[in-house]
Amino acid sequence: MTALSVTNYTSSRFALTGFPGLEIYYFWISVPFFIIYVTVFLGNCMVLHVIRTELSLHQPMFYFLAMLALTDLCMGLSTVHTVMGILWGFLQEISLDACIAQSYFIHGLSFMESSVLLTMSFDRYIAICNPLRYSSILTNDRILKIGVAILCRSSMLIPPVIIRLKFLNYCRPHFLSHSFCLHQDLIRMACGDIRFNSIYGLALVISNLLVDSVLILISYIMILYTVLSIASREERIKSLQTCVSHISAVLVFYIPIIGLTMVHRFGKHLSPLVHVLMGNVYILFPPLMNPIIYSIKTQQIRVRIQRLFLKGT
Numbered sequence: 001m002t003a004l005s006v007t008n009y010t011s012s013r014f015a016l017t018g019f020p021g022l023e024i025y026y027f028w029i030s031v032p033f034f035i036i037y038v039t040v041f042l043g044n045c046m047v048l049h050v051i052r053t054e055l056s057l058h059q060p061m062f063y064f065l066a067m068l069a070l071t072d073l074c075m076g077l078s079t080v081h082t083v084m085g086i087l088w089g090f091l092q093e094i095s096l097d098a099c100i101a102q103s104y105f106i107h108g109l110s111f112m113e114s115s116v117l118l119t120m121s122f123d124r125y126i127a128i129c130n131p132l133r134y135s136s137i138l139t140n141d142r143i144l145k146i147g148v149a150i151l152c153r154s155s156m157l158i159p160p161v162i163i164r165l166k167f168l169n170y171c172r173p174h175f176l177s178h179s180f181c182l183h184q185d186l187i188r189m190a191c192g193d194i195r196f197n198s199i200y201g202l203a204l205v206i207s208n209l210l211v212d213s214v215l216i217l218i219s220y221i222m223i224l225y226t227v228l229s230i231a232s233r234e235e236r237i238k239s240l241q242t243c244v245s246h247i248s249a250v251l252v253f254y255i256p257i258i259g260l261t262m263v264h265r266f267g268k269h270l271s272p273l274v275h276v277l278m279g280n281v282y283i284l285f286p287p288l289m290n291p292i293i294y295s296i297k298t299q300q301i302r303v304r305i306q307r308l309f310l311k312g313t
Helices: 003-010 023-053 060-087 096-129 131-137 140-156 159-167 183-188 195-228 233-241 244-266 272-297 299-312
Strands: 013-015 093-095
Touching (some): 013 096, 060 272, 060 299, 096 195, 096 244, 159 183, 159 195, 195 233
């Protein structure tokens, strides 16, 4: 057994996986990834800036959009140092403590994004199904409480399963299957009793991602039922158009998660490169696409962004 192999079994450091077989192209691969990360940062910062500075956007729908943009921005910040570090050649491994911390933020932010998308579906439900009570239901005080509840739900339920990672014995090869740390990657390398992590982790996924997706689906069934009862075809189309951006955001969030889950569960025979690509799509696709979706599909945001650029010219 080589010294490297021994290190991988006994040390508290873990090797990060870049793009297997494409090492000689890392510089060229880093260019689109750098552009994606810059777009993620600038796009979400621009949405936050527009919502903060435009008083006409100080409405519930845009407060929730600001929460979504902040979550996406943090997701990009949580992974940029490892992904770009691998591609630029100054990072090949990560310590256990740093890996656990990154895993906490990635999973916590995923749950937070799911919670925000659920809240946004509730916002659309109230706006379409009960418009006369919209402003009385979604008051600033209630929105603040919703934001605190989302933060608590996303951050306080994860520590039990994440903290336990610190005390597991990692006796299998310390090779992560992605350019960042995920909980399922770490427990795959553990040799001790991982039943708590497996059961609690599954319960978290069910109580967050699965329940949220079902509730979002139910809200849209109720929205569709209400819209179809509207007599005017023009009013039906107008009502549904207010949901297009949110539906798109839901799809760009849940489709990569489903894809990554399918690859992990049924794609063991696939190339490691497929796993790495799906992992990066899961992390980067929603933060990249959400600002683009809302900038194109939401007229208020689009007009303010155009005005912002015209002012700078």
